[in-house]
Amino acid sequence: xxxxxxxxxxxxxxxxxxxxxxxxxxxxxxxxxxxxxxxxxxxxxxxxxxxxxxxxxxxxxxxxxxxxxxxxxxxxxxxxxxxxxxxxxxxxxxxxxxxxxxxxxxxxxxxxxxxxxxxxxxxxxxxxxxxxxxxxxxxxxxxxxxxxxxxxxxxxxxxxxxxxxxxxxxxxxxxxxxxxxxxxxxxxxxxxxxxxxxxxxxxxxxxxxxxxxxxxxxxxxxxxxxxxxxxxxxxxxxxxxxxxxxxxxxxxxxxxxxxxxxxxxxxxxxxxxxxxxxxxxxxxxxxxxxxxxxxxxxxxxxxxxxxxxxxxxxxxxx
Amino acid sequence: xxxxxxxxxxxxxxxxxxxxxxxxxxxxxxxxxxxxxxxxxxxxxxxxxxxxxxxxxxxxxxxxxxxxxxxxxxxxxxxxxxxxxxxxxxxxxxxxxxxxxxxxxxxxxxxxxxxxxxxxxxxxxxxxxxxxxxxxxxxxxxxxxxxxxxxxxxxxxxxxxxxxxxxxxxxxxxxxxxxxxxxxxxxxxxxxxxxxxxxxxxxxxxxxxxxxxxxxxxxxxxxxxxxxxxxxxxxxxxxxxxxxxxxxxxxxxxxxxxxxxxxxxxxxxxxxxxxxxxxxxxxxxxxxxxxxxxxxxxxxx
Numbered sequence: 194x195x196x197x198x199x200x201x202x203x204x205x206x207x208x209x210x211x212x213x214x215x216x217x218x219x220x221x222x223x224x225x226x227x228x229x230x231x232x233x234x235x236x237x238x239x240x241x242x243x244x245x246x247x248x249x250x251x252x253x254x255x256x257x258x259x260x261x262x263x264x265x266x267x268x269x270x271x272x273x274x275x276x277x278x279x280x281x282x283x284x285x286x287x288x289x290x291x292x293x294x295x296x297x298x299x300x301x302x303x304x305x306x307x308x309x310x311x312x313x314x315x316x317x318x319x320x321x322x323x324x325x326x327x328x329x330x331x332x333x334x335x336x337x338x339x340x341x342x343x344x345x346x347x348x349x350x351x352x353x354x355x356x357x358x359x360x361x362x363x364x365x366x367x368x369x370x371x372x373x374x375x376x377x378x379x380x381x382x383x384x385x386x387x388x389x390x391x392x393x394x395x396x397x398x399x400x401x402x403x404x405x406x407x408x409x410x411x412x413x414x415x416x417x418x419x420x421x422x423x424x425x426x427x428x429x430x431x432x433x434x435x436x437x438x439x440x441x442x443x444x445x446x447x448x449x450x451x452x453x454x455x456x457x458x459x460x461x462x463x464x465x466x467x468x469x470x471x472x473x474x475x476x477x478x479x480x481x482x483x484x485x486x487x488x489x490x491x492x493x494x495x496x497x498x499x500x501x502x503x504x505x506x507x508x509x510x511x
Numbered sequence: 512x513x514x515x516x517x518x519x520x521x522x523x524x525x526x527x528x529x530x531x532x533x534x535x536x537x538x539x540x541x542x543x544x545x546x547x548x549x550x551x552x553x554x555x556x557x558x559x560x561x562x563x564x565x566x567x568x569x570x571x572x573x574x575x576x577x578x579x580x581x582x583x584x585x586x587x588x589x590x591x592x593x594x595x596x597x598x599x600x601x602x603x604x605x606x607x608x609x610x611x612x613x614x615x616x617x618x619x620x621x622x623x624x625x626x627x628x629x630x631x632x633x634x635x636x637x638x639x640x641x642x643x644x645x646x647x648x649x650x651x652x653x654x655x656x657x658x659x660x661x662x663x664x665x666x667x668x669x670x671x672x673x674x675x676x677x678x679x680x681x682x683x684x685x686x687x688x689x690x691x692x693x694x695x696x697x698x699x700x701x702x703x704x705x706x707x708x709x710x711x712x713x714x715x716x717x718x719x720x721x722x723x724x725x726x727x728x729x730x731x732x733x734x735x736x737x738x739x740x741x742x743x744x745x746x747x748x749x750x751x752x753x754x755x756x757x758x759x760x761x762x763x764x765x766x767x768x769x770x771x772x773x774x775x776x777x778x779x780x781x782x783x784x785x786x787x788x789x790x791x792x793x794x795x796x797x798x799x800x801x802x803x804x805x806x807x808x809x810x811x812x
Contacts, residue, residue, distance in 0.1 A: 464645055
């Protein structure tokens with residue numbers, strides 16, 4: 194700074210930083226609330242006044258993963274003593290874990306979570322794979338009507354999901370793709386492909402053309418140059434694009450709600466459907482939400498330097 | 512000239528003769544993506560355009576009949592649909608205005624150096640990365656009338672945010688502001704950091720006041736990127752489905768996308784919902800066009 198900072202500027206700076214810290218606490222409060230509810234004893238989740246500090250327990254997660262029924266009479270002390278720690282937590286709540294023979298019956302949550310994982314991973318690999326090739330094509334070759342084609346590609350991303358879902362639902366019903374992993378994967382690839390083309394084109398444009406030209410002069414074919422020179426250079430961009438596509442597919446709700454109901458249902462439509470009627474068990478819902486949000490939170494930190502690029506389709510970069 | 516590679520290789524050279532030609536590679540790289548998008552995005556839309564002129568109902572076996580423009584005529588003269596559009600407009604204005612103010616305000620505060628700035632910025636960005644449906648779900652807990660922390664903190668007694676017809680839409684908008692202000696903040700920060708420091712120094716030498724500096728230097732230079740944020744959020748807010756759908760069932764918060772969903776998948780009025788989808792689609796494409804135009808403008812700078 195050329196100018197000497199006056200004392201009022203210093204004071205203003207301090208006030209601004211204090212305001213930032215307060216704003217951060219306000220913004221994080223809802224996330225703290227859902228995360229903490231996932232570790233609360235049942236009665237504290239709906240206490241008045243709301244409980245901020247408490248002794249955390251993992252019982253909500255045990256309830257999240259098991260099928261349970263209310264017990265009519267107190268548990269047999271011998272059975273209680275023989276039970277593993279997590280089953281005791283369920284007995285403590287006046288319920289028992291349902292079993293087939295000796296096997297614990299799992300709730301639907303792990304299935305839905307796995308569906309989310311399968312659909313998000315496979316659709317991400319396909320969208321990023323195709324997107325990388327296409328982005329290279331747009332980045333390196335002259336294409337007639339390039340701007341129009343790129344606009345067309347981006348506009349497919351902007352279509353409201355419910356609008357696309359109506360005809361897709363009818364077509365899937367005809368070919369039997371409703372409530373299937375493949376059906377959802379196709380939709381997510383179509384949705385993420387345009388994003389991946391735009392983002393990867395930004396990354397490709399940053400790789401100097403001279404690298405490949407030097408390789409071509411050295412006797413590489415263009416395909417070899419692409420695989421051996423360009424792809425390694427684009428690795429960071431590919432990883433960032435993949436994480437963005439994964440998060441989008443992981444979070445997607447409208448298509449999943451319309452196209453799946455049981456077999457291929459993913460977590461986003463499943464978790465809210467658990468509220469049901471009457472007094473919901475918020476600790477278990479919060480536990481499911483917490484596990485579902487955790488990967489996204491981790492990825493956000495990994496992506497932090499690419500977020501700006503990602504949300505502007507590669508148009509604005511720092 | 513369309514097929515010539517940008518690299519200046521002599522077509523007769525050995526390098527150009529090896530392997531596939533650039534033309535082949537270009538087509539191989541681009542055409543599958545275009546075909547995929549046409550088959551899974553454009554073809555369905557043509558398919559539904561056809562149905563929008565019929566009285567087709569997907570849950571009945573009876574054959575459908577061609578009804579011409581009747582669906583469109585009925586929709587455009589339906590007060591219910593108009594009220595959905597009015598609700599959507601209210602929602603877009605409140606939530607996007609809120610996001611612009613909160614997001615830009617946060618960016619102004621963050622636009623200085625202090626310890627752990629990177630960590631704090633990333634933490635502030637968390638809400639926009641989350642699933643809107645799940646965010647809508649857990650805000651129900653926060654808004655809960657009897658034991659929700661929001662009513663407790665603000666001393667609102669048992670005010671029922673989400674089941675009160677007057678407040679439901681605004682409660683959803685508040686959640687949306689929480690979720691998407693970080694987006695505006697992120698773009699604004701990029702805009703602010705691109706303002707040349709020497710302009711501020713020159714203004715300081717001229718003893719320009721804070722307000723003068725802000726309106727004459729900061730705002731004009733950041734406004735292109737703010738405009739991008741504004742158009743993008745407007746488009747997304749217009750399409751809002753998940754967050755409102757999971758949060759409330761109040762008719763006063765029935766956005767146009769929710770109306771469309773109900774008409775298509777609960778009332779199974781397929782033909783008419785295809786027509787409504789087209790009305791929504793045309794509006795979205797108009798905003799998209801505007802968005803891409805400004806995006807390209809900012810990109811060129």
